[in-house]
Amino acid sequence: MRVGLIGLGRIGAFHARTLAGLDAVDSLVVTDAVRAVTAAVAAEVGAEAVESPEKLLAACVDGVLIAAATDAHPALLRAAVDTGLPVFCEKPLAAGLDEARAVAAAVRGAPVQIGYPRxxxxxxxxxxxxxxxxxxxxxxxxxxxxxxxxxxxxxxxxxxxxxxxxxxxxxxxxxxxxxxxxxxxxxxxxxxxxxxxxxxxxxxxxxxxxxxxxxxxxxxxxxxxxxxxxxxxxxxxxxxxxxxxxxxxxxxxxxxxxxxxxxxxxxxxxxxxxxLAAAFRAELAAFTELVAGTIASPCTVDDALExxxxxxxxxxxxxxxxxxxxxxxx
Ligand SMILES: NC(=O)c1ccc[n+]([C@@H]2O[C@H](COP(=O)([O-])OP(=O)(O)OC[C@H]3O[C@@H](n4cnc5c(N)ncnc54)[C@H](O)[C@@H]3O)[C@@H](O)[C@H]2O)c1
Incomplete structure (x- = not known):
């Protein structure tokens, strides 16, 4: 499958390496708000670099991971769910409860996994x-x-x-x-x-x-x-x-x-x-199963909202x- 990854800081770059090592992932498309970061991570893991989340969502991916900074989660999660793709979004849903409630209401029912690796x-x-x-x-x-x-x-x-x-x-x-x-x-x-x-x-x-x-x-x-x-x-x-x-x-x-x-x-x-290396690997492997449609979300938006x-x-x-x-x- 072809997976898109938005946000390539500490955890995003780590997720890029983990995804690149998963059998289920054939190709990766990555983007970060900082172009040099996108280029560096793409080169390291052999991914395709694109210049924006919009371009990534239009790049024929099968699923999207969001590992951008917390304050970017609500808008990116809504945009990714609007494309109809399965989405993994790092914790927390949002920086505050009101925003978390609003985004949960907007995406509830879609195939979304929130990143609680424990x-x-x-x-x-x-x-x-x-x-x-x-x-x-x-x-x-x-x-x-x-x-x-x-x-x-x-x-x-x-x-x-x-x-x-x-x-x-x-x-x-x-x-x-x-x-x-x-x-x-x-x-x-x-x-x-x-x-x-x-x-x-x-x-x-x-x-x-x-x-x-x-x-x-x-x-x-x-x-x-x-x-x-x-x-x-x-x-x-x-x-x-x-x-x-x-x-x-x-x-x-x-x-x-x-x-x-x-x-x-x-x-x-x-x-x-x-x-938590083993946990992150299993977590992202589970996401590939969510993308394949073989499991339900192991950590839902409502879990994250609670x-x-x-x-x-x-x-x-x-x-x-x-x-x-x-x-x-x-
Ligand atoms: N599950 C975990 O154990 C775990 C661990 C660490 C971080 N996190 C979560 O992951 C997220 C990122 O944390 P981090 O430590 O990697 O932070 P970081 O500051 O190292 O990296 C954030 C990256 O997001 C990019 N970014 C910000 N807004 C963006 C946007 N709109 N589009 C594309 N890229 C954007 C920044 O340029 C930066 O490279 C946070 O929400 C954090 O809570 C989860």
């Missing part, structure tokens, strides 16, 4: 399987962690929607997907004690969230843009009968200390590209320093 991580899938099979008994606590090694550039942060809408959404989606439950209350706090750009942008560099799920289980999320040891992505689910964890692998970016503590066998994961509501609840909670019930965000 749904394809082998360890996260194993945790979900254990929950589904009832092996943990009554689940009482879910802990989700995402710690980045260092903050992204200021220009990225400015268009990202802030920590909750940009990073915490991965944890929120994972909690919903792994437990199969909905979150009914969010209590969030955050801090910005490092680079002044966070305060200037109305953002935080670290955050903690307490969630209440609709069956009474509790969720805890921990995020930071500062984790010099590496990229730490973990999920633990604790039940009355057993407890399981994803992310305690050889690349765990956490140093156990004290008597008897065993250090992880390998070097810590440096970033999401190595921690996650956007949860992120919005976190924004309100932080601002007003109180727990926020989800019905407030309807």
């Amino acid at each position: 749904r394809f991580d082998p360890a996260f899938r194993a945790v979900r399987g254990a929950v589904e099979r009832g092996e943990l008994g009554r689940v009482h606590t879910v802990r989700s962690t995402t710690l980045d090694p260092a903050p992204p550039p200021r220009a990225y942060l400015a268009g990202s929607g802030g920590l909750f809408r940009d990073c915490t959404v991965h944890d929120l989606d994972a909690v919903r997907w792994v437990t199969g439950r909905e979150v009914v209350e969010v209590y969030a706090t955050g801090s910005d004690r490092a680079d002044p750009m966070f305060a200037e942008l109305g953002d935080v560099d670290s955050a903690a969230l307490l969630l209440t799920l609709d069956d009474g289980a509790l969720g805890l999320i921990s995020n930071s843009r500062y984790n010099a040891r590496g990229h730490d992505v973990r999920l633990e689910v604790h039940g009355a009968a057993d407890s399981v964890a994803a992310g305690l692998d050889d690349g765990l970016a956490l140093q156990p200390v004290g008597p008897g503590a065993l250090a992880p066998a390998g070097p810590p994961h440096t970033f999401f590209m190595d921690r 996650t956007a509501r949860l992120a919005e609840a976190a924004v309100v909670s932080l601002r007003e320093h109180r727990p926020v019930r989800l019905e407030e965000i309807r």
Whole structure:
């Protein structure tokens, strides 16, 4: 099949390499707002370079991936869906909830997959399987962690929607997907004690969230843009009968200390590209199946919209320093 890819920054260039290595993909067409970037990525992966998203949508592609900056997602997603093509769009749907609602309403029902790669991580899938099979008994606590090694550039942060809408959404989606439950209350706090750009942008560099799920289980999320040891992505689910964890692998970016503590066998994961490489490959392979019409979307626009509501609840909670019930965000 012939796949089009719009946006070739950190994740877009990475997706270009992954797509180029998939058997199902015969040819690639790429574009970025910066022409030199388009030319460089096209040359690297042997893709056809075109000068705009409009040209890409007219280039006889079978499916379209959108990996452009967050603030470009709504317009690009609408334009791609309007062509009738299956579309993969990176998370989040939009930088804010109103825009996310509007674009979801416009594209609902079309074959659209939103990019939440933890749904394809082998360890996260194993945790979900254990929950589904009832092996943990009554689940009482879910802990989700995402710690980045260092903050992204200021220009990225400015268009990202802030920590909750940009990073915490991965944890929120994972909690919903792994437990199969909905979150009914969010209590969030955050801090910005490092680079002044966070305060200037109305953002935080670290955050903690307490969630209440609709069956009474509790969720805890921990995020930071500062984790010099590496990229730490973990999920633990604790039940009355057993407890399981994803992310305690050889690349765990956490140093156990004290008597008897065993250090992880390998070097810590440096970033999401190595921690989640298998997940991204499986995610894009799934998209080729969506394009081929053999599967339904494994992460729908409505999944992404619910996650956007949860992120919005976190924004309100932080601002007003109180727990926020989800019905407030309807
Ligand atoms: N799923 C994940 O784990 C994951 C990881 C990283 C980033 N992302 C998401 O991917 C998106 C891109 O992130 P990034 O880190 O690559 O950002 P980035 O700033 O490195 O790259 C964004 C690219 O988009 C291009 N661009 C912006 N508007 C465009 C438009 N209208 N048409 C074509 N190109 C356009 C820019 O020129 C730039 O090259 C963000 O929405 C981010 O949330 C997801």
